[in-house]
Amino acid sequence: MKANILAVDDEKDMTRLLQRTLEPEINCSVTMAFSAKMALSILEQKHFDLVICDIRMPGMDGFELLGQIKNNYPDLTVVMLTAFGNIESAVKAIKKGAYDFISKPFDQDEIIFKVQKALERSLLLKENKRLLKEKEFNPLQLIGKSESMQRVYDQISLVASSDVTVLITGESGTGKDLTARSIHALSPRKDKSFIPVNCPTIPENILESELFGYKKGAFTDASRDKDGLFQEADKGTIFLDEIGDIGTSIQTKLLRVLQEKEVKPLGDTKVKKIDVRIIASTNRNLKQKIANHEFREDFFYRLNVLPIELPPLRDRITDIPLLAEHLVTKHCKKLKKKPKKISQDVMDLLMKQPWPGNVRELENILVQGILYSKEKMIDLPDIPLENVSREKNNFTGFDKADINALPYKEAKEKILHEFNHDYIGAKLSVSNGNITRAARQCHMERQALQQIIKRFNINPDNFR
Known part of the structure; x- marks a missing residue:
């Protein structure tokens, strides 16, 4: 099926050049628009997979058109054309939501490559939207409508269809486990195993045998052959949680798994091929650990192919009412309590907290509120938080x-x-x-x- 591309430039020769360059090389149809207003009119009448738009145009310029497209067609991929060497405009375009930029005059191989990548993004978004609609899937309890969370949902949709390794970073309590499960649930491997491994909780000498398995007699207690977690996850997904806390010896062995797609059980002379999608997470600064010689740089780059950074709760305060209501409903059912509401005073207080423990801390506070409250409403005396909003200093707890x-x-x-x-x-x-x-x-x-x-x-x- 042909991709539909809209080329927008007030220089008619440029739009024709784009058409002549792209149509013979890519399975696409290029529609031409010679102004931003003309482009908006065409977008109302026809679906497009990609817009290629010049920045400098008379009347409405490319930045303004980009803003209108992002407002009216948020999933539409946009690539901007900018004058050669004008890095400032290119950076501004990316910040405003453009997927990529191409310098004019453009190199034919470069523009074909970049347009193909942009169309791949559009295809991934379209496919994952279809999957979401089919399954009526809500990314496994990931709650929030803030701009930062919308970016996370977008990234989950983009990475889910591929088998590429994903590294999820973020502070403790931001939802790394739920994000990994969401990626798996949206992937072609969704009907196969999802194996979570909490790396720091398993001693290093045991972690190796747990991950890779072992042969009978490999060590004192090895009374039989045992498959490792990688083999259990075959055709599915393995989630290596808090991978920043493992030692360099295990890192070296995991690097081989990432490179060769094979494992060697302890005590075995043969390797075993595996077909596993790897997702990892950490709350550590891995680049700092690399500088401290605590984390292998080559292992980091193998993990960090598709990074997803989860925002801390303090950076998405607008999500707190939605999160709080969801958590109270969830835990009232779990604790077999009658449904409860959150008072406005409590909600105001929740939105003023720094939340160093993020969503996990918020969840714990609300569980206590459910248990302590005797009425249908969770009020200030029911939650273990100090009210620092009036006569108390914002950083301290004294009058x-x-x-x-x-x-x-x-x-x-x-x-x-x-x-x-x-x-x-x-x-x-x-x-x-x-x-x-x-x-x-x-x-x-x-x-x-x-x-x-x-x-x-x-x-x-x-x-x-």
Whole structure:
């Protein structure tokens, strides 16, 4: 089936050149438009898989047209044409939602390659929309309508159809496990096994035999042959959760699996071929671990083929009402409680919290609210959160009246003490006690943060 491409440029020779270049090389039909208004009119009448649009046009320029397309046809792929060397315009186009850009005058091989890639994206989106509609699939409890979550849904749809390795990154409690399950459920492997492996919970000497299996007699307790988790996941998906916490020895063996698609059970002289889709996740900064020689760089690049970064809850506050209502409904059923509502005061308070533990922390708070509330409404006394919205400082938990009663130096020291414990504590919570990552979040050097931690007697181990 031919792809439909709309070429938009006020220079008629350029649109004709695009048509003559693309139609013989790609299975496509190129429609020409000589202004942004003409393009919008054509888009109302016909479906297109791709728009190639010049940035500089009289009247409505390419950026404005791009904005209109993103508003009216959010899934439509757009590639921008920009003057050679005008990197600023190219970057601006990408930020505004363009898939890619092509410099004019263009190289024939380059434009054919980029257009083919753009059409592949359109095809993937179309196919996954069809699958979503068929299955009426809601990505496995991933809740949110914010722009950052819409990007995540878009990425899940794009990667699900392929077998390429996916690396999901994000803080603890952001939904990495649910994202992996969503990718599997949307993939052609959906009817086969999904095998999750929580890497940090399995000692390294056992993890190898669990992943790759072993032959009878390979070690003292090996009384029989045993298939590993990779073999169990054959034709399906294996999810290596928190892969940033495994040692370099296992990394080397997993690199071979990624490269060769084969495993060698412990004690065996032969390798076994496997057909497994690999999804991995981490809340660690792998590039920092590479710099510290704790993570293999070649292994990282094998994992990071299709990255998906999950946003922290504090960056999608608008999703909290939707999330909170969903979680309360879910846990009322699970706990066999009558349906409960969340009071507006509680909802306002939930939206003011920093949520270092992300959705998992929000879920725990709401479960407690369900259990503590005696009425149909979950109210402020039912949840273990301090109300810091009125007469209390946003970073600290003390009353202003208390501070006003103290001498200046004592008041100052108390404020600094409370501020640093709350602020640095929140950063350490997010980084799981990792001082280097916390320092980066504070935009300061590691040594400077260490001095503050020492001065105010903050124990990073309490946040691991």
